[in-house]
Amino acid sequence: MVARPTRLTPPVECVRLYDADAGLDGVIAIHSTALGPGAGGCRFWSYAGMDEALTDALRLAEGMSYKNALAGLPFGGAKAVIRRPEGEFDRARLFRAFGRAVEQLGGLYVTAEDVGTSVEDMREVASESRHVAGLPASEGLAGGDPSPWTAQGVFESMRAAARFVLDSDLAGLTVAVQGTGNVGADLCRRLADAGCRLVIADPNPGRRDRLAAILGATIVGVEEIASEKAEIFAPCALGGALTPEVVRNLKAKLVCGAANNQLGALEVADLLMNRGIAYAPDYVVNAGGIISVSAEYLGESQSDVTDRVAEIAPRVATLLDRAARERRSPAFVADEMAEEIIVGAQRVAA
Ligand code: NAD
Numbered sequence: 001m002v003a004r005p006t007r008l009t010p011p012v013e014c015v016r017l018y019d020a021d022a023g024l025d026g027v028i029a030i031h032s033t034a035l036g037p038g039a040g041g042c043r044f045w046s047y048a049g050m051d052e053a054l055t056d057a058l059r060l061a062e063g064m065s066y067k068n069a070l071a072g073l074p075f076g077g078a079k080a081v082i083r084r085p086e087g088e089f090d091r092a093r094l095f096r097a098f099g100r101a102v103e104q105l106g107g108l109y110v111t112a113e114d115v116g117t118s119v120e121d122m123r124e125v126a127s128e129s130r131h132v133a134g135l136p137a138s139e140g141l142a143g144g145d146p147s148p149w150t151a152q153g154v155f156e157s158m159r160a161a162a163r164f165v166l167d168s169d170l171a172g173l174t175v176a177v178q179g180t181g182n183v184g185a186d187l188c189r190r191l192a193d194a195g196c197r198l199v200i201a202d203p204n205p206g207r208r209d210r211l212a213a214i215l216g217a218t219i220v221g222v223e224e225i226a227s228e229k230a231e232i233f234a235p236c237a238l239g240g241a242l243t244p245e246v247v248r249n250l251k252a253k254l255v256c257g258a259a260n261n262q263l264g265a266l267e268v269a270d271l272l273m274n275r276g277i278a279y280a281p282d283y284v285v286n287a288g289g290i291i292s293v294s295a296e297y298l299g300e301s302q303s304d305v306t307d308r309v310a311e312i313a314p315r316v317a318t319l320l321d322r323a324a325r326e327r328r329s330p331a332f333v334a335d336e337m338a339e340e341i342i343v344g345a346q347r348v349a350a
Pocket of ligand 1: 115117146147148150178179180181182183184201202203204223236237238239258259260286287289290350
């Protein structure tokens with residue numbers, strides 16, 4: 001078995017976000033600008049402290065560098081993380097303050113939605129900065145909520161991976177979906193249309209219960225979803241879904257989902273392989289959202305987005321095939337392919 005190569009460690013630029021009056025407290029991490037401005041969403045979440053927020057921002061920004069490179073986008077990797085204030089706060093004011101900080105970077109960082117942020121929040125950012133996407137789309141142009149594009153890429157990747165790994169169409173398969181938020185819910189609808197049986201879990205009952213009623217999905221507890229009897233496990237909640245313990249108890253033969261940073265630890269990729277479980281790398285399958293966001297920022301058309309999202313599933317199939325032939329984790333093969341692209345751009349720039 002080949003050890004996981006160390007990931008690229010360019011000098012990461014971190015910009016502290018702080019405006020006490022507006023309740024803004026967070027960080028922008030810019031991991032790489034070799035391919036273009038650092039692009040990645042803004043996460044709005046409750047963190048115990050700044051250290052935790054910074055760790056998350058660094059990890060997510062690194063992931064964006066790899067994701068953007070492999071998706072063939074002219075962007076580097078970055079991410080903003082804002083700590084959700086406790087108690088009452090003026091949300092519009094907070095995001096306008098964030099917009100001013102983004103504008104001050106002069107285009108080095110391009111923001112959009114991520115977990116906890118909405119189109120409405122990005123509208124506030126846009127009132128202060130040009131360097132934002134994920135805004136309502138104009139006729140024929142790319143734009144709007146990136147989640148449906150993410151869900152489409154995940155769905156098509158899952159179909160391609162099921163053919164490769166299980167030699168099966170999706171119809172009749174059981175998929176355990178962890179998280180029924182924007183992407184997870186959309187994915188569930190597509191899977192139900194394709195004839196899948198669904199098992200779902202989410203601590204937030206609103207959308208979860210509606211989905212169960214409409215799609216006939218079975219609800220299980222958040223602690224049980226990963227060990228449910230299913231052919232496919234789809235992590236669509238937060239990062240770190242695949243811990244060594246989770247992998248030991250997985251019954252699925254394929255993991256393919258939208259969540260970023262699914263591998264809780266480096267050795268998890270090998271644990272999956274040793275158990276004969278195929279892993280469709282998170283940042284390859286979930287690139288639909290950033291494809292939409294980048295096209296919007298560049299003023300491209302919706303058909304550009306359609307074409308690029310359609311390339312995700314064949315890329316996943318190629319990657320799984322190469323990984324199987326080389327007896328390596330698809331996670332490592334994807335990293336290597338992304339690094340070749342980033343390092344190539346660094347060489348051209350030097
Ligand atoms: P979201 O906030 O709309 O949904 C996340 C859902 O996960 C929520 O419903 C939440 O209640 C649920 N959840 C939290 N902890 C859970 C747990 N332990 N078990 C089960 N469910 C749990 O976010 P989203 O936009 O749907 O994104 C989901 C994931 O996909 C995130 O990791 C995000 O970074 C990633 N992603 C999203 C996009 C996009 O376009 N929205 C693009 C790429 C990657």
